[in-house]
Amino acid sequence: MKWPLLLSNDRLDDGAVSLRSYEPGDAEELYSALRDDRVWEHIPRTAPTDFGTLDADIGAAVASGTWLTFTIRRERTVVGRTSLIWDPAEPGGVEIGGTQFTPAVWGTGINGRAKTLLIREVFANGAEWIRFRTDERNLRSAAAIRKLGATDLGVRQDTIVRRDGSTRRSRFFRLDPPE
Numbered sequence: 001m002k003w004p005l006l007l008s009n010d011r012l013d014d015g016a017v018s019l020r021s022y023e024p025g026d027a028e029e030l031y032s033a034l035r036d037d038r039v040w041e042h043i044p045r046t047a048p049t050d051f052g053t054l055d056a057d058i059g060a061a062v063a064s065g066t067w068l069t070f071t072i073r074r075e076r077t078v079v080g081r082t083s084l085i086w087d088p089a090e091p092g093g094v095e096i097g098g099t100q101f102t103p104a105v106w107g108t109g110i111n112g113r114a115k116t117l118l119i120r121e122v123f124a125n126g127a128e129w130i131r132f133r134t135d136e137r138n139l140r141s142a143a144a145i146r147k148l149g150a151t152d153l154g155v156r157q158d159t160i161v162r163r164d165g166s167t168r169r170s171r172f173f174r175l176d177p178p179e
Contacts, residue, residue: 001093001126003086004068008124012070012117017110019117022062022069022081027055029078030071033102042135043100044160044168061098069098072114079105082114084122093129094122099141111144119148123177132173133158142171150175 011020022030031051034040040047048054058081061067066087072080080101084094096118101111122130132148134141136155146152150173158170 017113018073019070022071026071027051042138093127095131130175133170136169145173
């Protein structure tokens with residue numbers, strides 16, 4: 001798989017949901033969409049206090065060279081974000097993670113549509129697998145990942161530190177390319 005992943009178009013779109021590479025101009029609308037405390041419940045870092053902090057956090061991750069973050073829109077409205085995370089020690093695939101949506105779209109199928117667009121693009125770029133992980137306590141996220149057809153690999157200790165200082169136990173999933 002080539003990294004960084006280059007989108008075949010400047011955005012992925014299925015007519016109702018679109019993903020575009022994150023740009024700083026998205027920060028204010030994204031911050032507004034993610035202001036609900038429930039969005040940050042299972043995220044290890046603290047919620048940003050303003051859109052500038054959110055932009056700086058995303059910018060730092062992208063600058064690492066191992067993250068690509070996408071702004072997700074339903075029609076023209078920003079409803080969330082997701083990222084591809086590449087580990088040079090495992091160059092055959094990527095993790096899809098850092099996904100957050102406004103609660104207004106929870107349970108509407110937007111997550112599945114957005115992830116399906118991204119999954120197709122990742123496999124079209126030669127990935128051998130895609131990994132997902134979620135905090136073992138995040139049952140809603142685990143259910144959404146299962147709906148994508150990913151294989152549940154179980155729960156194991158992770159290196160991610162929760163906001164309360166505990167080391168997170170994560171549920172890992174793997175998705176292989178369609179045959």
